[in-house]
Amino acid sequence: MTNKTWRVGVAGLGTVGGGLLQFLADRPDFAPAGDSAVVTAVSARSKSRPRTIDISGLTWFDDPVALAGSPDIDLFVELVGGSDGPAKAAVETALKAGKPVVTANKALIAEHGAELAALAEAQGVPLLFEAAVMGGVPAVKMMREAMVGDDIDSVAGILNGTCNFILSEMEKTGRSFADVLREAQALGYAEADPTMDVGGFDAGHKITILAALAFGCAPNFAAAEIEGIEAVELLDIKL
Template sequence: MTQKTWRIGVAGLGTVGGGLLQFLSDRPDFAPAGDRAVVTAVSARNRSRPRPVDISGLAWFDDPVALASSPDIDIFVELVGGSDGPAKAAVEAALKAGKPVVTANKALIAEHGAELAVLAETAGVPLLFEAAVMGGTPAVKMLREAMVGDDVSALAGILNGTCNFILSEMEAKGRGFKEVLADAQALGYAEADPTMDVGGFDAAHKISILAALAFGCAPNYAAAEIEGIDQVEQLDITLAKDLGYRIRLIASTEKTDDGVAVRVHPSLVAFGHPLAETRGATNALFIEGSRIGRIFLQGPGAGAGPTAAAVAADIADVMTASRRPVFQSPAAILAPFIAVAPTRRVGKAYLRLLVKDQPGVIAAVSETLAGSGVSIDSFLQKPVEDAGGVPIVLTTHAIAESVLTDAIDRLERLDVVIERPRLLRIARI
């Protein structure tokens, strides 16, 4: 059999693009069919910036859109990033030119995946994005390929390594969010502008993509309910620990008769649960299916080596002519995403109140909760130095979010309650 050489065009030569250049330079014959993958053309902003391999012999494009539609490449790899701008324009150009596209761009796929899937399937070319979720850990292929024989009902996981690193450090060192964030930035775990990560938006992009793959609907990032970790206080980490829980940023999605819910919340996870024991920048995901049962995936969610390996796996799929719809169904008949209203969520919760140190407080709080229909599971009152009041923590039995919000509004109006009670969800999975 003659060996074919696939010409790869790579836009974006940063962490992931640099890792891919290095990998394909070392292992051009990595793909199972025995063909070769060779980077022949590249695009980045700064041509003179040093790269992990010598790019002087490669065709250079200032404009990634021009690279994407170049007749001299067989596969276009987008590693620029960003939901819009040059990344989107280049991917669109490649698909319109009939080129297979591989990308690591979660923002692009979560926000524009449905329209890009139409372009890809109209052109009859693959659009692959394994590296967009959990970096080197194969969550996308798991749902798109290995689990098509099952009906997935729910997913829940830790999809942002920066947040997990920060929460793990806050717990281990007893330090506040801002101090730990500064450390994470110094160590390169967090960006100079950490909003996408700590605001929960990055995790929301990823879980929106996984929801689309799991449930065969169009991705709908706009419907995601998003809360980041920037309001998580050391006090809550300590009190949650006293109750037997760790706080993790949990991205979850489930399908019910009402539709699909996609959520990102700092949540309590019981000690011993694999998500509670996932520390540092590691990612983890539970997949719940009706026939296979539960699957747990854990691994690196970022970094040049792992992420480039996932990009390479997609390149190999193109080379071996693996052909599937971009999501679970052909784009033309992809089910619409029907969002479940946040108020319809039912789950257990943690409420932390800061109250005045005076008699009758517990009775007032208990009566208000009972009056709202909230049933208490556990209760903890603990003096904490410098807390600005007496913290009271309680966990509830499963309850509708609307009932809980009403109870919080009522508690906040009590004279003895110093600030709006803090709500954290208790992870279901």
């Protein structure tokens, strides 16, 4: 069997995308069965933005959807983010073109995972989303494979690092939510707009995916009850 060099297109060059490019540049032969993977094309919001990795030798696409449908890539990696818009359109385009898709987009999978999985199955290509939830564990692979024969009663866990840091610091230091949030932002643990984290949406997307895997049902983020930590006070923690 002839080994294959996978031509990879990456949409989204933030922290995760840049890290992926560096990893594949350092280890192009990491793919199984003797195959190799080489990033050949990329797309992001800004071509001129300073980056830690050189992209001058890669084909640039202003539109991630055009990248996803390009005949010059074999595999599409979606790291744009967001449940709809360009991210969803690009993934759909890649799947319809018969390309395997890898995504770290938890919102996309939690809100549209069922329809995208059906499209991937119809096209006979994989839709992989290990990095969407606790990629370092790895939780998705564990639940899809190692625990497939287990009877799972419930799923719970610490799923958001920002919330975990804030609540832990409030408990340890007796400081207010607002004060610890400012520290988390200064340390880079929280975004300038922390709504997705402290509002519970990030954890909600993750638990939706884990619950779907645990109980063999379609992800249904709309049915999730989301409650953030913005209103948590020191008295709540002490009680």
